Amino acid sequence: MPEGHSVHRIARQFERNFVGRPVTASSPQGRFAEGAAVLSGREMTAVRAVGKQMFAEFDEQLWLRVHLGLYGAWDFAGEILVDPTIASANGRMGQTNQRGTDLEEALGGAVFDAAGENSLTSIGAPRKTRVHVRMSEQTTGLADEDGEWPPPVVGQVRLRLLTDATCADLRGPTACVIQTPDEMLQTVAKLGPDPLVDDPEVGERRFLAAVARRNVAIGQLLMDQAIVSGIGNVYRAEMLFRARQNPHTPGRDVRPEVVRAIWRDWVRLLRIGVETGQMMTMDDLSPEDWRRAMASRDDRHWVYHRAGLPCRVCGTAIVVEEMQARKLYWCPRCQA
DNA sequence: TATGTATGGTAAC
DNA sequence: TTACCCTACATAT
Numbered sequence A: 001m002p003e004g005h006s007v008h009r010i011a012r013q014f015e016r017n018f019v020g021r022p023v024t025a026s027s028p029q030g031r032f033a034e035g036a037a038v039l040s041g042r043e044m045t046a047v048r049a050v051g052k053q054m055f056a057e058f059d060e061q062l063w064l065r066v067h068l069g070l071y072g073a074w075d076f077a078g079e080i081l082v083d084p085t086i087a088s089a090n091g092r093m094g095q096t097n098q099r100g101t102d103l104e105e106a107l108g109g110a111v112f113d114a115a116g117e118n119s120l121t122s123i124g125a126p127r128k129t130r131v132h133v134r135m136s137e138q139t140t141g142l143a144d145e146d147g148e149w150p151p152p153v154v155g156q157v158r159l160r161l162l163t164d165a166t167c168a169d170l171r172g173p174t175a176c177v178i179q180t181p182d183e184m185l186q187t188v189a190k191l192g193p194d195p196l197v198d199d200p201e202v203g204e205r206r207f208l209a210a211v212a213r214r215n216v217a218i219g220q221l222l223m224d225q226a227i228v229s230g231i232g233n234v235y236r237a238e239m240l241f242r243a244r245q246n247p248h249t250p251g252r253d254v255r256p257e258v259v260r261a262i263w264r265d266w267v268r269l270l271r272i273g274v275e276t277g278q279m280m281t282m283d284d285l286s287p288e289d290w291r292r293a294m295a296s297r298d299d300r301h302w303v304y305h306r307a308g309l310p311c312r313v314c315g316t317a318i319v320v321e322e323m324q325a326r327k328l329y330w331c332p333r334c335q336a
Numbered sequence B: 001t002a003t004g005t006a007t008g009g010t011a012a013c
Numbered sequence C: 001t002t003a004c005c006c007t008a009c010a011t012a013t
Helices: A005-019 A035-038 A084-090 A099-112 A118-123 A180-189 A200-212 A233-242 A256-276 A287-295
Strands: A024-026 A044-050 A053-058 A062-065 A071-079 A126-134 A138-143 A159-162 A165-173 A177-180 A319-323 A324-332
Touching: A005 A053, A005 A071, A005 A165, A005 A256, A024 A035, A035 A062, A035 A159, A053 A180, A062 A180, A099 A233, A177 A180, A177 A233, A200 A256, A233 A256, A233 A324
Parallel strands: none
Antiparallel strands: A024 A159, A044 A053, A053 A062, A062 A177, A071 A126, A071 A165, A126 A138, A159 A165, A319 A324
16 A cells, blocks of 8 residues: 555664664565575665665665565564654554544644754654554554564565564565665666655756656656656645646646646655655645544545545546556546 | 455566 | 456445
């Protein structure tokens, strides 16, 4: 279920709990037995997220590349060090499913504070909690699951990474391979800019240039990981609406200022997504409207998954169509 | 309880 | 172009 924000969150969790420690690797399912044997016993030396890809380095010479695809997920268990920059969700892992009020707190504090950096760490120093969490779209948790150690394997686990305190189980990934440093760089080189990896201004130039030279619908270009990294089907639909941009306009015909606005919107939405764990695309609502929208589970998007429902702005029925075998939602009037 | 769909991308065909 | 990954969730029965 992950778009780019989820992958960055997972990378941060590995950063805090695995990097700098020796790791035992295994493949309970068996389909990554060979790779797990190669990794096992090595120290994780770095972790990096680029778009929807995550790379974990072992002993400064081997890279594990993981892509979760449509329904892959990492499950963390045991000791979880809470990253203060994503603490709005993690800080309350003892609860299962929070939205509204927690988000509001997060947005009011960690995200929108103009001072930025300082406020992000003000939530508190890292602390140890005993939890079991699932990192996919959202971070939810079951508190104090003090059971067996290591935890029993449940279902199909492609890869289990274990330190003496923390367990991470990978299920259902599209990709789970070991790469040489060279291969890793080649993979990254094929990816479009990621606002959290590349300098945003450099990224903006690359994005503008790539879009301007293509005669392909902007709706397709936003999903193309070679053009820009990390955008998926939800962010695509929402960002096109926020830009009031027709998805079918060829990239080269989209006004440059609109392309620039889309990039800058992605910079913002990705940052919010990483910090809150939510795909918050209605952040510009008034506080009152926002609270009302968040109260209902199906009211979190402008157009995504709203086929046939009235546009929140003009009342026109939202349409859905297939674009590149994915569902595309948009307002034919606002995005005319 | 059963069925259908999906916040993707890869690799086989 | 299609199968696959083999999960989570919503909806139908």
